[in-house]
Amino acid sequence: MLFGKRRRDTAGMPSDNAGTDFDEEYVNLVPNDRGARADGAPMDCGAGIYAVDSGYVRPRLAAIHLITANGRVALVDSAHNAALPRVEAALAALGFAREAVEYLFLTHVHLDHAGGAGAMMQVFPNAHLVVHPRGARHMADPGQLNTATAAVYGAERAAELYGTLVPVPEERIIATADGQVFGLGGREIQVLHTPGHAKHHQCFFDRDGRGAFTGDLFGMSYRELDRDGHNFVFPTTTPSQFNPGDFKRSIERVMALSPAALYLTHFSRVLPSEAYLAQLRRMLDGHVAVALAERHRGADRQQHIRQGLASLLRRELAAFGAGELIEQAVALFVDDLELNAQGLDYWLAHGADGAPESA
Numbered sequence: 001m002l003f004g005k006r007r008r009d010t011a012g013m014p015s016d017n018a019g020t021d022f023d024e025e026y027v028n029l030v031p032n033d034r035g036a037r038a039d040g041a042p043m044d045c046g047a048g049i050y051a052v053d054s055g056y057v058r059p060r061l062a063a064i065h066l067i068t069a070n071g072r073v074a075l076v077d078s079a080h081n082a083a084l085p086r087v088e089a090a091l092a093a094l095g096f097a098r099e100a101v102e103y104l105f106l107t108h109v110h111l112d113h114a115g116g117a118g119a120m121m122q123v124f125p126n127a128h129l130v131v132h133p134r135g136a137r138h139m140a141d142p143g144q145l146n147t148a149t150a151a152v153y154g155a156e157r158a159a160e161l162y163g164t165l166v167p168v169p170e171e172r173i174i175a176t177a178d179g180q181v182f183g184l185g186g187r188e189i190q191v192l193h194t195p196g197h198a199k200h201h202q203c204f205f206d207r208d209g210r211g212a213f214t215g216d217l218f219g220m221s222y223r224e225l226d227r228d229g230h231n232f233v234f235p236t237t238t239p240s241q242f243n244p245g246d247f248k249r250s251i252e253r254v255m256a257l258s259p260a261a262l263y264l265t266h267f268s269r270v271l272p273s274e275a276y277l278a279q280l281r282r283m284l285d286g287h288v289a290v291a292l293a294e295r296h297r298g299a300d301r302q303q304h305i306r307q308g309l310a311s312l313l314r315r316e317l318a319a320f321g322a323g324e325l326i327e328q329a330v331a332l333f334v335d336d337l338e339l340n341a342q343g344l345d346y347w348l349a350h351g352a353d354g355a356p357e358s359a
Ligand SMILES: [Zn+2]
Pocket: 108, 110, 113, 197, 198, 216, 238
């Protein structure tokens, strides 16, 4: 089944629903609703990996992962400031003291991934922040991140989403080298620099569990859309450093390690099946094609791109078997469509780097 019961107050949605086979608590098709679970209960992904729902914007939108080994913990991504109590609750539930957190690994410095990093570093006294060299100075001095985020979301919404960013002391920041390996309680975790979504994007590969922590590189795959063991995926082309050529090379680079599982920030564990990867690659090409087709439009270009992306999403949902529930699924991606359109519009305006040669 595609979707469970919806909340009855879901405005403007059709009232039929086809499935009831997942936790109604998590089902909320109204974007930006703040009724997230607040318990921080860690979800066991196996192999010492746990996911915590950060509560960012809505339930099951942004995950924080915990890698655990012999009493030590690494967090992957921080989400926003408001996620901190959930992480603390998850650590307590798993029997870890604050001192056990050795690393906070950031996949990149977009604020749904890194906005809470400064606040977390204040409460985990032994933690080092591990970040791409292009992101490091922004974590030490978040002024520019504040400005950039306000430009994307508007000042009021940015403040509402992220609050005040806390600077991280420079001596606690580790700027990574590509290929660098971190030890964690006997576990080895390798860094791969993976541009495409952003130049400051990196992935973490757990050599023992063969899990890849992939930030935004392998798209957004919302658990509400799972169907018969298949995961639906939609790429993210958020402003302002989208580069489709780099994106694809980075995906292949991670896949060359033969990961057994991918841990996405949006949202958590998926298997890198052929179908998943084919859909991701097709959708990336689809995004580029939509953008290039609208390349010569005027001031309303972003709006046209958004419409093109919504059509692409509907086609893919239909092929995935979403049937009469397509519009409910599109509602889950309403903010993503806007951000993707904004990112593609920016990409076109700044030279469309990484576009295919034939375009
Ligand atoms: Zn991002």
